[in-house]
Amino acid sequence: MPPTIASPSTSLASTNAAWQQRSRRHVWHPCTQSIRLEAVPPLPIARGEGVWLFDAEGRRYMDATSSWWVNLFGHAHPALNAALKDQLDRFSHVMLAGCTHAPAVELAERLSALTGHALGYCFYASDGASAVEIALKMSFHAWRNAGRDRKRRFVALRQGYHGETLGALHVSDVPVFRDAYAPLLANAHLVPSPDARRARPGEDAAAVAQRAADELDALLAAQHDTIAAVIVEPLVQCATGMAMHDPGYLRRVRASCDRHGVHLIADEIAVGCGRTGSFFACEQAGIWPDFLCLSKGISGGYLPLALVMTRDAIHDAFVDDDVARSFLHSHSYTGNALACRAALATLDLFDSEDALQRNRGRAQRLLTRLQDGLDGQVGQDIAHLRQRGMITAFDVRDPGARFAERFHMAARAQGLLMRPIGNTVYLMPPYAIGDDEIDQLVDGTLVTLKATMATRSNEGARDVALA
Numbered sequence: 001m002p003p004t005i006a007s008p009s010t011s012l013a014s015t016n017a018a019w020q021q022r023s024r025r026h027v028w029h030p031c032t033q034s035i036r037l038e039a040v041p042p043l044p045i046a047r048g049e050g051v052w053l054f055d056a057e058g059r060r061y062m063d064a065t066s067s068w069w070v071n072l073f074g075h076a077h078p079a080l081n082a083a084l085k086d087q088l089d090r091f092s093h094v095m096l097a098g099c100t101h102a103p104a105v106e107l108a109e110r111l112s113a114l115t116g117h118a119l120g121y122c123f124y125a126s127d128g129a130s131a132v133e134i135a136l137k138m139s140f141h142a143w144r145n146a147g148r149d150r151k152r153r154f155v156a157l158r159q160g161y162h163g164e165t166l167g168a169l170h171v172s173d174v175p176v177f178r179d180a181y182a183p184l185l186a187n188a189h190l191v192p193s194p195d196a197r198r199a200r201p202g203e204d205a206a207a208v209a210q211r212a213a214d215e216l217d218a219l220l221a222a223q224h225d226t227i228a229a230v231i232v233e234p235l236v237q238c239a240t241g242m243a244m245h246d247p248g249y250l251r252r253v254r255a256s257c258d259r260h261g262v263h264l265i266a267d268e269i270a271v272g273c274g275r276t277g278s279f280f281a282c283e284q285a286g287i288w289p290d291f292l293c294l295s296k297g298i299s300g301g302y303l304p305l306a307l308v309m310t311r312d313a314i315h316d317a318f319v320d321d322d323v324a325r326s327f328l329h330s331h332s333y334t335g336n337a338l339a340c341r342a343a344l345a346t347l348d349l350f351d352s353e354d355a356l357q358r359n360r361g362r363a364q365r366l367l368t369r370l371q372d373g374l375d376g377q378v379g380q381d382i383a384h385l386r387q388r389g390m391i392t393a394f395d396v397r398d399p400g401a402r403f404a405e406r407f408h409m410a411a412r413a414q415g416l417l418m419r420p421i422g423n424t425v426y427l428m429p430p431y432a433i434g435d436d437e438i439d440q441l442v443d444g445t446l447v448t449l450k451a452t453m454a455t456r457s458n459e460g461a462r463d464v465a466l467a
Helices: 016-026 078-088 102-114 128-145 166-170 175-184 205-226 248-260 281-285 312-316 337-352 355-373 403-413 435-454
Strands: 045-049 052-055 060-063 121-125 153-157 189-191 227-232 263-267 291-294 306-310 382-388 391-396 424-427
Touching (some): 078 337, 102 121, 121 128, 128 263, 128 291, 128 306, 153 205, 166 175, 205 248, 248 263, 248 281, 337 355, 355 391, 424 435
Parallel strands (some): 263 291
Antiparallel strands (some): 045 052, 121 306, 291 306, 391 424
16 A cells, blocks of 8 residues: 555655755664665654554555564554553652662563563663673673683574674674674674574475584583573574574473573564564473563563563572672663553553464464465565564565665555565564554555566665665
8 A cells, every 4th residue: 555645734844855864964874874875765754653654744654564673562552652651750760779669570570470480580671682791691600600610602593693782793693793893702603593494305394493403402512511501582583584493493402401501591582572473482382591581572662671581590699798799780771660661561461452362363364465465476586485473574586686675665655664684575563453454564565576576686786684
């Protein structure tokens, strides 16, 4: 569905072009080649409602990527808005060192209960990368407190992504983010991804997972004395192109870590909060890690919030009179009351809207419509149509130069906000999407794909993932 245009009520100074010019002059945009801002100007957003975003001139665009995977229940949700307004009338923030408050306490309690209290403690942070940094530090420090300070290396998956601070990049394997900073990074052990697309002839996803798990187990058997933890993105490696794997992989990794005395860190920053079909992705494998990182959707897409959940035994390893054995990591906005209150209201919506059950029907409709629309193309121009929960993706063969950029601009013309990753097109809409909107999303995606492939060219600079 093409963008609809509201009655113009903005002044010339607040048109799209004016905001784009001002933004290019003073805002350094993330995950963006600055030299491309003229060809792909940033879209000025003035307001949001449900799954829709509206630009400065009143055109609407479906938020098909949930604003970088953070928005769960739509923009300007009345219940979330009301909770934040109520908290604003109480207080917005107080330091969590030496103080505590109801939103932080209640959120930690409710999240622990969702794990059956397997993970008893929450350490609050500000964003996903900082949560990963915390988990890495906690793992090393816990082993150090146990007298095993040789356990200081980490194991990460090929194609994995855990953030862009130096510690998080240390365990990431996406060259476009990592390579420039490689001289600053320690070397993690990299093991094969269980990505189902790696299947050999005659193999299924479970067989790929078994092969990858076997290689990890062999590494741990040989070098567990120096390895602190294994870090994984459960079920979907998002930033590398929505690489999906069989849940059996997680069970085998958990067993290997137990067998060889190594911590397991689950980075659920992108895949948690229902994205994969269960609240925690690890639930689908029937396991719990030693550390679980959450961010993005936990606040419903309203405010920056991250946390690391961990086991009681790991917390207790830091309870000591010796300050050097304490975990003194901190952020100024740790446990921000507004963000925690948004997270509590988000958890309420999971219950009141029976979101996980409802999402199953919506995900099936989206996949069925997309399968029908791509009929005849899968196996030719399109490969690996796949879905896990509310994440649906497919890969484009021979996409031509700057495919992600061309697709992004063509999608705007259809009233969709989409940013492919390399040659992978993915759909990750907010849970507020309705049946009619699913149809609009699929129809617009198909038209966008056709228009993008019609302009295919192998000339120009190499393609860059937009995400």
